[in-house]
Amino acid sequence: MGGGGGGGREGRSHRSRTQRKHFKQSRDNVWKRSKSDPSSTEHSPWQPFATQNPAFDEYYKEQGIVAAEEWDSFIEVLRRPLPAAFRINSSSQFCADIRSQLENDFMKSLQAEVIEGGEAEAIRPLPWYPDNLAWHSNFSRMQLRKNQMLERFHEFLKLENEIGNITRQEAVSMVPPLFLDVHPDHFVLDMCAAPGSKTFQLLEIIHRSLKPGALPNGMIIANDLDVQRCNLLIHQTKRMCTANLIVTNHEAQHFPGCRNKKVSDASVKEIELKSNISQLLFDRVLCDVPCSGDGTLRKAPDIWRKWNVGLGNGVHSLQVQIAMRGISLLKVGGRIVYSTCSMNPVENEAVVAEILRKCQGSVELLDVSSELPQLVRRPGLRKWKVRDKGVWLTSYKNVPKYRRTGIVPSMFPSGRTHTDPTDNDHKPEDVTAITEDGTEPMVDAFTSCDDSDVEVSDLPLERCMRLVPHDQNSGAFFVAVLKKVSSLPVQEKCISQENLVTRNDEPNKELSNQVTEDTNGSEVNVVDDTNEKFAEEALEANLIDNEEDGAGLETDPCDTSEKNESEEAQVPVEKEADSKRIGGKRKLQIQGKWKGVDPVLFFRDETIINSIKAFYGIEESFPLNGHLVSRNSDTNHVKRVYYVSKSVKDALELNFQVGQQLKITSVGLKMFERQTSREGNTAPCSFRISSEGLPVILPYVTKQILHASPVDFKHLLQYKTIKFADFVDAEFGEKATKLMMGCCVIVLGKGSKASSDPIQIDASTIAIGCWKGRGSLSVMVSAIDCQELLERLLIRMEPEPENGDSLQENNGNTDEVKDMDDNGKKEESERIKMDSSG
Numbered sequence: 001m002g003g004g005g006g007g008g009r010e011g012r013s014h015r016s017r018t019q020r021k022h023f024k025q026s027r028d029n030v031w032k033r034s035k036s037d038p039s040s041t042e043h044s045p046w047q048p049f050a051t052q053n054p055a056f057d058e059y060y061k062e063q064g065i066v067a068a069e070e071w072d073s074f075i076e077v078l079r080r081p082l083p084a085a086f087r088i089n090s091s092s093q094f095c096a097d098i099r100s101q102l103e104n105d106f107m108k109s110l111q112a113e114v115i116e117g118g119e120a121e122a123i124r125p126l127p128w129y130p131d132n133l134a135w136h137s138n139f140s141r142m143q144l145r146k147n148q149m150l151e152r153f154h155e156f157l158k159l160e161n162e163i164g165n166i167t168r169q170e171a172v173s174m175v176p177p178l179f180l181d182v183h184p185d186h187f188v189l190d191m192c193a194a195p196g197s198k199t200f201q202l203l204e205i206i207h208r209s210l211k212p213g214a215l216p217n218g219m220i221i222a223n224d225l226d227v228q229r230c231n232l233l234i235h236q237t238k239r240m241c242t243a244n245l246i247v248t249n250h251e252a253q254h255f256p257g258c259r260n261k262k263v264s265d266a267s268v269k270e271i272e273l274k275s276n277i278s279q280l281l282f283d284r285v286l287c288d289v290p291c292s293g294d295g296t297l298r299k300a301p302d303i304w305r306k307w308n309v310g311l312g313n314g315v316h317s318l319q320v321q322i323a324m325r326g327i328s329l330l331k332v333g334g335r336i337v338y339s340t341c342s343m344n345p346v347e348n349e350a351v352v353a354e355i356l357r358k359c360q361g362s363v364e365l366l367d368v369s370s371e372l373p374q375l376v377r378r379p380g381l382r383k384w385k386v387r388d389k390g391v392w393l394t395s396y397k398n399v400p401k402y403r404r405t406g407i408v409p410s411m412f413p414s415g416r417t418h419t420d421p422t423d424n425d426h427k428p429e430d431v432t433a434i435t436e437d438g439t440e441p442m443v444d445a446f447t448s449c450d451d452s453d454v455e456v457s458d459l460p461l462e463r464c465m466r467l468v469p470h471d472q473n474s475g476a477f478f479v480a481v482l483k484k485v486s487s488l489p490v491q492e493k494c495i496s497q498e499n500l501v502t503r504n505d506e507p508n509k510e511l512s513n514q515v516t517e518d519t520n521g522s523e524v525n526v527v528d529d530t531n532e533k534f535a536e537e538a539l540e541a542n543l544i545d546n547e548e549d550g551a552g553l554e555t556d557p558c559d560t561s562e563k564n565e566s567e568e569a570q571v572p573v574e575k576e577a578d579s580k581r582i583g584g585k586r587k588l589q590i591q592g593k594w595k596g597v598d599p600v601l602f603f604r605d606e607t608i609i610n611s612i613k614a615f616y617g618i619e620e621s622f623p624l625n626g627h628l629v630s631r632n633s634d635t636n637h638v639k640r641v642y643y644v645s646k647s648v649k650d651a652l653e654l655n656f657q658v659g660q661q662l663k664i665t666s667v668g669l670k671m672f673e674r675q676t677s678r679e680g681n682t683a684p685c686s687f688r689i690s691s692e693g694l695p696v697i698l699p700y701v702t703k704q705i706l707h708a709s710p711v712d713f714k715h716l717l718q719y720k721t722i723k724f725a726d727f728v729d730a731e732f733g734e735k736a737t738k739l740m741m742g743c744c745v746i747v748l749g750k751g752s753k754a755s756s757d758p759i760q761i762d763a764s765t766i767a768i769g770c771w772k773g774r775g776s777l778s779v780m781v782s783a784i785d786c787q788e789l790l791e792r793l794l795i796r797m798e799p800e801p802e803n804g805d806s807l808q809e810n811n812g813n814t815d816e817v818k819d820m821d822d823n824g825k826k827e828e829s830e831r832i833k834m835d836s837s838g
């Protein structure tokens with residue numbers, strides 16, 4: 001079995017409910033106007049969003065991101081709602097089934113529906129995405145919701161999305177992980193990961209093509225600054241059922257290096273041989289930074305109103321800092337992808353150029369034009385201008401002195417400072433008068449500049465790529481792929497973490513631009529106080545959180561919370577919930593080290609572990625010792641035990657050795673859950689195997705496991721509880737009575753007498769957790785997972801009328817079974833108390 005989706009996850013419904021609030025805070029569906037939107041009132045009729053902004057037009061026309069003759073088609077497409085796109089989870093057990101359903105069923109049945117935009121197909125695979133795994137639908141999300149003819153397709157998307165078999169994600173947002181070239185043994189850092197659609201994609205890649213029960217050697221650390229968005233990330237990635245993920249909550253620009261200084265260089269090798277790691281270094285880094293988000297205008301038309309040049313300018317320096325930290329944590333030879341969903345060269349090419357300058361040859365901007373050849377992309381710009389306070393600036397030397405805290409040299413193509421102290425130290429009166437509030441003047445008489453002054457970068461920035469909406473009816477994105485070819489240049493000064501987290505806001509020129517290699521032992525090494533100050537400007541600039549979450553929103557049947565949805569659009573991503581300004585100083589993490597997050601602890605209670613091993617007959621080849629974690633030091637009260645892969649185990653051990661620098665908000669795959677039963681202590685093992693963990697441990701389970709015939713398996717999913725005497729395969733019922741009281745595993749067998757087959761687990765094996773009570777067997781799988789499994793079984797299984805086991809024939813027996821079930825269910829549900837607290 002694959003690592004993903006198919007096994008089912010009980011308790012998901014509960015999780016969905018509790019997480020819904022956060023999902024409402026995504027940017028999905030913002031074509032609906034919020035009640036809090038000042039341009040809409042409770043009583044006024046709905047008004048379409050204004051999809052224009054003169055400052056936007058002027059800015060991008062001048063930057064020349066598309067040729068003048070293309071402008072009209074560019075802007076026309078940008079004003080249209082974004083068509084929906086989604087990706088099939090390539091590591092899901094049902095990946096091939098779902099692809100075939102799309103290719104053979106929906107592609108044809110949807111064709112008849114009204115299609116806007118004049119495209120030929122209702123849905124089609126994205127040509128540049130491998131293996132027909134990503135799909136474009138010409139229906140917008142709004143159409144999918146409102147059009148009854150599309151209901152079946154919409155229901156399919158919702159269910160498969162919730163289960164984790166597909167992920168709704170904007171097409172262009174799927175591009176950066178593909179260029180990262182991730183392998184299953186890679187350590188990957190996703191620096192700004194929430195809401196997690198790219199993290200999910202990365203997880204799919206490392207989990208692809210694994211044998212049942214096998215885990216990849218690699219792992220992913222998914223980080224986000226925002227605690228609430230970390231919850232979204234956790235919710236999103238839970239659907240993947242992975243033991244190879246750590247979710248952390250740090251400022252990416254200060255992500256801890258976890259270097260174990262106690263390990264002398266001489267002994268590093270020895271420690272590595274013991275399969276520990278002495279430092280967190282990554283083979284791949286995804287740097288999908290916070291940005292102005294104007295590439296998502298089609299999905300989030302509220303950005304039309306909010307857009308101003310300050311958004312991009314304000315976040316440039318933070319973007320540089322985050323990317324530089326990523327590079328310092330990257331292994332030599334490793335790849336980093338820098339991406340934004342903004343079209344603005346100041347957030348894109350300017351950042352890449354600054355990285356290249358800072359790295360002085362230790363990082364190479366890769367030419368990836370031969371990768372994904374069917375993806376239409378535009379080369380990066382080598383020439384752009386900076387706009388500030390209504391003025392076009394072609395070079396830093398034109399920046400008035402009083403603006404030099406806001407506009408930095410790295411925003412310009414040359415990156416040069418031109419530090420002539422007499423330059424431009426006056427405030428142009430007209431500029432001040434018009435643009436004091438930071439917004440763009442509408443009338444722009446004084447802003448023209450001579451194009452002959454425009455700087456041209458001498459760096460190969462054409463290797464960057466910009467995806468524009470009218471090329472392939474998508475959103476916009478910017479991607480640059482870089483390779484670290486040698487260690488970063490070593491600078492004399494290393495600034496400690498303490499210096500970074502508490503300091504004056506005064507720019508410190510001496511410290512500017514210091515970058516040191518993390519392998520040199522500095523914990524935090526991208527230092528630029530000037531940048532820090534601009535990063536704060538970015539916070540004030542009301543940065544736009546520009547990503548889709550794709551997951552839970554759509555699954556909320558009571559989709560009434562317009563307010564929440566659009567309020568989120570107004571909340572700055574960079575609000576830094578945990579940062580406070582005190583007396584002009586900025587302090588991070590003032591709420592203590594853990595900020596309410598309990599540390600992760602290894603679970604080493606041998607009595608419990610041995611009882612689990614003995615009860616389920618878990619083979620020795622499945623490593624349990626050292627791979628189990630919990631958040632509770634009192635093992636008597638541990639309710640859930642999580643499983644971590646070897647790579648994650650190594651990272652956790654390192655984290656202990658370095659004084660728990662990583663603030664971990666989520667780790668591990670829920671493997672065992674304490675289960676209490678009204679029947680008393682009759683169950684010899686108080687932990688059940690959770691549905692998430694089952695696919696991983698299944699090949700190693702030798703006791704408490706039975707094959708059921710397709711018809712009995714289906715009845716279990718349909719009716720949830722069945723008395724032993726009522727199974728169609730009497731032998732199965734008999735064997736079930738002989739199981740020990742407590743949790744057991746029921747595997748879908750192939751024939752009518754499946755109970756007599758030897759149990760063999762392969763990639764197509766379907767299994768569920770059940771509870772063996774005194775008189776019956778009860779399914780321990782959530783309703784939605786039962787529904788999904790049933791639907792998959794119905795598609796997969798051929799009716800076999802002649803042997804009495806066909807699904808059709810079985811459907812004829814429904815009443816009988818249902819009656820039996822109703823009794824059994826009542827009886828059983830009183831006895832089994834799912835332990836969902838704590």
Ligand SMILES: C[S@@+](CC[C@H](N)C(=O)[O-])C[C@H]1O[C@@H](n2cnc3c(N)ncnc32)[C@H](O)[C@@H]1O
Nearest residue numbers: 192193194195196197198225251252288290547
């Ligand atoms: C463009 S979104 C990332 C989208 C995500 N990669 C995905 O595909 O779902 C940017 C994210 O950066 C986070 N963020 C903002 N500032 C950050 C910082 N200094 N460090 C880490 N994350 C930050 C925001 O909370 C936001 O979730």
